[in-house]
Amino acid sequence: MRIVSAGQFQLKREVDYGSAEQNAIVKAIVSAVKNEGDAALLNYTEQLDGMKLAPESLRVTEEELRAAYEQVEPSFVSAISAAAENIRAYHSRQKRNSWMDLQPDGSILGQIIRPLKRVGVYVPGGKASYPSSVLMNVIPAQVAGVPEIVMVTPPATNGKAGIDPYILVAAAEAGVNEIYRVGGAQAIAALAYGTESIAPVDKICGPGNIYVALAKREVYGAVDIDSIAGPSEIAVLADDSADPAYVAADLLSQAEHDEMASAVLVTTSEAFANACRDEVQRQLAELPRREIAEASINSYGVILLVDSIEEGISVINQMAPEHFELIVEEPIAYLGLIENAGAIFLGPYSSEPVGDYFAGPNHIIPTNGTARYSSPVDVDDFIKKSSLIYYSKEALLTNGETIMELARREGLEGHARAIEIRMRKEGKAGNE
Known part of the structure; x- marks a missing residue:
């Protein structure tokens, strides 16, 4: 990791909207599934995933869900169940209620809140599987009251035929029983437009590769989507009271996600910067996903030197990182200064994976500086x-003249007359 002053640093990556070829491929897949339904869905599943399926075998059976429990460790079932309980408890505090306000003149103003009817959750296969992401997408929707939640996931994971049993167990623990073995852009199209086997949804959420991201972008408008997420990010602001081993481990926890993930340390201490840089290299040598993490650290890993904690927080606010750890003496004293961060972790024991897996807040967080104006996934989504x-x-009768004045100033006479006709009926001539 290189060490630079804050003034020399700029990390801004453009959102990857894919190559012209990738976009063309996605458009063709989406169009085919929209127009041909199951036939196109099954064709692309065979062509791209190497799995020849019949329409009746698209849906995962209850027997398969039960069998998945036999393929995972009991300790995993306990862990995913405990995590689900924490996530549900946290998101339950976000629930909103409809409200009505009776005015003195007898009018009623209010807001009616209803859940979406049907939500689709995409769970990736490919290089890795993420059971925790199943919980983070499904549970807020359940807490919101969504009655129908459907999950799609590729029919092969890590190059092996069959859905990862850990994914299936996570889905079962979250209460999802409508699951289809289909992935990629074709799965997104099926969720958006429906096929003979899969009913369309109102919103699609969940991470995926570039083809999944482009497909979500393509179908947006026909359905809502969560976001087009960029590579994962972590920024740590630490002083010399922090443990270099802790900070290095947390930086690498994000670097191992993919080669474009970023890991940034902001510190007031040059000695700590050097110690942390050395510790990153030491831990990197022993990391199973070293090749990925090393590419990330070499391209997007940096240490910034600042003169004060306040200056460091100013840098963080400009970055608006996805994950932000504040590991300094009395971190809570600085909380009010933090304006832009997707998730804030305070103190040496609030390691980023605590939030990723277990504490309860959602780990689907805005990336690439979008924490300036957006928020983690929650019940409101x-x-x-x-x-x-x-x-x-x-x-x-009291406000009619005022309403007509505003309508006529905008040149919308029809609007004004809709009020005027009522006022005349009630004995008030209106503005003639």
């Missing part, structure tokens, strides 16, 4: 709101 207006006669 799975609800819709309707405004409620019940206007009384008294209110309309």
Whole structure:
């Protein structure tokens, strides 16, 4: 990791919208599934995943879900169950209620909150499987009251035929029983437009490769999507009270995600910077995913020297990182200064994986500086709101002239007359 001053640093990566060829491939797949349904879905599953399926075998059976429990360790079942309980408890505090406000003139204003009816969750296969992401997508939707949650996942994981049993157990523990063995852009298209076997959804969420990301972008508008996520990020602000081994381990915990992940240390101490850099190299040599993490550290790993904690927080606010760890003496004293971060971890024992897996907050967090204006996935992502207006006669007669004034100033006479006709009926001529 190179050491630089804060003024020399700039980390801003463009969102990957794919090559022209990748976009063309995705558009063709989405169009085919939209127009041909199961036939195209099965064709692409055979062509791209090497799995020849019949329509009736697309859906994972209850027997397969039960069998998955026999293929995983009991300790994993206990761990995923405990994590699900924490995630559910945290997100339950985010629930909103509909409300109505009775005005003195008899009018009622309010907001009606309803859950989305049907949500699709994409769970990747490929290089790795992420049972924790099943929980982070499914549980907020359940807490919001979504009655139908469907999961899609490739029919092969890590190059082996069959869905990862850990994914299936996580789904079962989260309460999902509608699961289809289909992945890639074709799965996104099936969720968006429906096929003979898969009913369409209102929203699609969950991570995936570039083809999945482009397909989500392609179908947006027909359905809602969560986001087009960029590579994972971690920024740590530490002083010399921090343990270099802890900080190095946390930096590498994100670097091992993929070659484009970024790991940034901001510190007030040059001695600590050197110690942490050496510790990163020492731990990197022993990391199973060394090749990926090393590429990330070499390309997007950096240590920034600042003069004060306050300057460091200013740098963090400009970065708006996905994950931000503050490992300094009295970290809570600085909390009010932190404006832009997807998730904030305070103190030496709040390691980023605590949030990824177990504490309860969602680990699907805005990347690439978008924490300036967006938030982690939560219950609000799975609800819709309707405004409620019940206007009384008294209110309309009192405010009708004002409403017509505003309508006519915009040149919308039809709007004004919709009010005027009512006022005339009630004995008020209106503005003629």
